[in-house]
Amino acid sequence: MFNNDYFTEAELSCPCCDKNHFNDETLRRLIQVRRRYxxxxxxxxxxxxxxxxxxxxxxMTHTTGQAVDVSVAVSGAHKLMKIALAEGFTGIGVKQKGPIRRRFLHLDDLDSIPGERVRPTVWSY
Structure with a gap:
């Protein structure tokens, strides 16, 4: 699963217990996003x-193993969002207020859930 040049198992694992149930298809998408970015x-x-x-x-998006939060701001956030949508990420959460070091994009590739947001979707924090 973690045979790639961009992400380590540690950075995709839970910080409290080091468990890692990160989804293989999500990782494949994430690697493609990184290459294009x-x-x-x-x-x-x-x-x-x-x-x-x-x-x-x-x-619960992160507990599925199909979500990441990426530190990124300003024009980098716009570029990353466009690439992520093109690569099949269906949920984009945007946190671009406040100090630069606290800004991020949430990326997930979850399916639409009845009664919740229709995907693809973008929201802000």
Whole structure:
């Protein structure tokens, strides 16, 4: 699963327990995005175990192993968003307010869920 030149198992693993249930297809997409982006991508958050996710009071997207948060800001965020959508990511969360070091994009490739956002979709934090 982690035979790639761009991302380590550690950066895609849960920070509290080191478990990693990151989805192979999502990783394939993420690698394609990185290749096309042409710049390093710093992962803030990859897979989260249910306990860690609950402590963050976050939605369950990261517990599926199909989501990452990438540190990126300004024009890099726009470029990354366009590439991610073209590569099949269906959920884009945008956090571009506040200090540059705290800005990120959430990327996931989840299917549409009845009663929730129709995908593809973009939202802001």
């Amino acid at each position: 042409g710049n390093p991508m710093f992962i803030n958050s990859g897979y989260r175990c249910p306990s860690h996710n609950a402590r963050l009071n976050a939605t």
